[in-house]
Amino acid sequence: MSKHTAEVVICGAGIAGVAAAYHLAVKRGLKNVVLVEQGDPLSLTSDKSSEAYRNWWPGPDGQMIALMNRSIELLEGLARASANRINLNRRGYLFATAEESKISLLAQSAEQAAHQGAGALRVHTGQATTYRPSLPEGLEGALDGADLLTGAAIHRHFPYLSPRTKAVLHVRRAGWLSAQQLGMYLLEQAREHGARLVRGQV
Ligand SMILES: Cc1cc2nc3c(=O)[nH]c(=O)nc-3n(C[C@H](O)[C@H](O)[C@H](O)COP(=O)(O)OP(=O)(O)OC[C@H]3O[C@@H](n4cnc5c(N)ncnc54)[C@H](O)[C@@H]3O)c2cc1C
Known part of the structure; x- marks a missing residue:
């Protein structure tokens, strides 16, 4: 069995999770941030917003x-x-x-x-x-x-x-604003700075 470690594990890739991943990976330079999402990112509450x-x-x-x-x-x-x-x-x-x-x-x-x-x-x-x-x-x-x-x-x-x-x-x-584009931008930037998105349940 392989062992995985992370500096930070974030539960859920809604807008709150991807924003946390962005700030930790991009703005704070953390190298090993993992987002654990049970479904698709930004698809539970975060795609229902009025975007205001x-x-x-x-x-x-x-x-x-x-x-x-x-x-x-x-x-x-x-x-x-x-x-x-x-x-x-x-x-x-x-x-x-x-x-x-x-x-x-x-x-x-x-x-x-x-x-x-x-x-x-x-x-x-x-x-x-x-x-x-x-x-x-x-x-x-x-x-x-x-x-x-x-x-x-x-x-x-x-x-x-x-x-x-x-x-x-x-x-x-x-x-x-486009909350979906905001979420995708934050997630893409976080991943470019080493954050990982893992499908699973915490
Ligand atoms: C109809 C509506 C209109 C709204 N309008 C606005 C608005 O105009 N402006 C505004 O600012 N806000 C608005 N909001 C509020 C805003 O959409 C939410 O506050 C925001 O999307 C919540 O994001 P979140 O990341 O906290 O939650 P979510 O988007 O629900 O993300 C949580 C994620 O965690 C995952 N998850 C949960 N448990 C686990 C687990 N155990 N393991 C792994 N993954 C897990 C879920 O699958 C989900 O993807 C609105 C909300 C609604 C419903």
């Missing part, structure tokens, strides 16, 4: 925003290193309300998030000529924080929304 991300987690404190800012920084680094093979974009999230009374709640949550590190709130009324729409693709020059639009500004920039819409909050450090 955001740094928008207001309250009760700034911990989630700090965690997500750091995670998004890592994603941006991977996007740049891979010529954006992971299709990371910064289209943002749009929260809309048709209720006048909710405008102040949107503004309060954005001010709280700004205070906790999500980036500044910009408020636009009237025609909102200073509001900058997101680019459909890519990251460069993207804004953070959020934009609150009310009145005519909404229909100028979001003509597809119901005319009853009273306010929209456009959260900027948010968007979509």
